[in-house]
Amino acid sequence: MTDQSTSSFDFIDLFAGIGGLRLGLESIGGECVFSSEWDKHSQKTYEAWYGERPAGDINLIEPSSVPNHHILAAGFPCQPFSLAGVSKKNSLGRAHGFDDVKQGNLFFALSDVIEAKKPAVLLLENVKNLVSHDRGKTWRVISARLDELGYEVHARIIDAAGWVPQHRERIFIIGFRREVFTPAFPEGVPFEFPVSDGRPHALRSILDEEVDSKYTLSDLLWRYLQNYADKHRAKGNGFGFGLPNLDGVTRTLSARYHKDGSEILISQGLGRNPRRLTPVEAGRLMGFPMDRLEIVVSDTQAYRQFGNAVVPKVAEAVARQIEIVLQQARLLGLDWKVRMGEELELAAG
Known part of the structure; x- marks a missing residue:
């Protein structure tokens, strides 16, 4: 890990698109140490905006080669779980969700990185329909896998209309690694999702x-x-x-x-x-x-x-709520960065 100060942390940006999640995390002092995005046009925009060209297809990236990081951000692909995507695939007689080998199983490529690098916090985003897809089976598989990987999961659908003049409902999934945060929060992490200030957006x-x-x-x-x-x-x-x-x-x-x-x-x-x-x-x-x-x-x-992007202002609002938890952990005497580093050393044997 790099800087061990209270405010700064390292993060990675997977399925990065054009960096909506990145902007949110940078706004609270995060430094991006790795990014991945397969679309060449999005790579071009990302490079122009952030000065780095993302690595390509996550399936071709060895999880152990990804730099260590404190927070993993990922807007993993929407289409296999979206209403439009499911409708289209049904009409074509094609599989969707985790049965769609090309796209649906990308969640498992993401989980491989999580398993290898054990980040302290996860910040994931997807379409609203993720929770109801396949009569809830898709969400049960995702949440069960994150639990299996050692994360306390918090999820909520947020409408971006609280921050921009657009109705845009997306699910945000936040994971806190138990082995890192349980010493400070034995009864569960006191994370709360953001609420907009109620100001009208025209x-x-x-x-x-x-x-x-x-x-x-x-x-x-x-x-x-x-x-x-x-x-x-x-x-x-x-x-x-x-x-x-x-x-x-x-x-x-x-x-x-x-x-x-x-x-x-x-x-x-x-x-x-x-x-x-x-x-x-x-x-x-x-x-x-x-x-x-x-x-x-x-x-x-x-x-x-x-x-296809994540609304940066919503990402920032969620990131600031994560920051509150990290500050609370510090006040309770938990150096969560050190704790995470110790766990990584134990995992490495």
């Missing part, structure tokens, strides 16, 4: 006043979206485009936003078709500090990256 706050006309929907696409919505409305379905109140919040930004932008369209007044968000606006909607981050990929890839 969509208009992230919008630019002047936007290139290329983001305005064509007459053909706008007519198609209206007809599609009318057809489903007649059937009693709620499918259709979204034109949110500019003083309110939007639907969830998805990775497919680049296709037609239908879930979040911005009204431009009478006589003009609505428009998509620009990539920079999409980044702001996700809470990324776009005043200092440059988009270095195509619009299509930028939309995909933001649609």
Whole structure:
């Protein structure tokens, strides 16, 4: 381990995407010592923003080669457990969840790293549907594996609308290694998930006043979206485009936003078709500090990256709650970094 001060710690960023979890942990003094992300376009963005190119496919990384770290962060893949992903795979007659060898079993690659490196704290993120997928079996397997690895697990679905003008429900899974923290908290770690301050977040706050006309929907696409919505409305379905109140919040930004932008369209007044968000606006909607981050990929890839990302402000709020536990442990006389180092030495024999 590196710095042993109270405020700093080392972490790794697995399934890193464009670093939403990283930004959250860096905000409380963390230093990233290793990152992994297989998508080449996301690697390009990550390198431009953080100065390092992530390692690739986690399946090709030997767990023992990963640097020692205090906190493991991972936004492990959403698609096998998402409502859209499950629906698509069912329609194609394909397996999903842990039966999907290509994607679902990546959780077990993650657990191999956890088993090898024994981090003191886990910070994991996934889609809301993770807890209900396969009638709860997927979540039972995940939570049982983390318990088996020695972690006290805390999980909650958090809506990012408390921090950004977007409804975005995701499950955050926090694990505290028992052998590290039990001496300070014999009755369980007093971790509490964050609660937003209740301040309203308005969509208009992230919008630019002047936007290139290329983001305005064509007459053909706008007519198609209206007809599609009318057809489903007649059937009693709620499918259709979204034109949110500019003083309110939007639907969830998805990775497919680049296709037609239908879930979040911005009204431009009478006589003009609505428009998509620009990539920079999409980044702001996700809470990324776009005043200092440059988009270095195509619009299509930028939309995909933001649609798959973790909201940094939520990651920061969760990280600050973890920090409270670490501070409490210190006050109770537990040097959790030393304790973790001792456990690693014992594991090494």
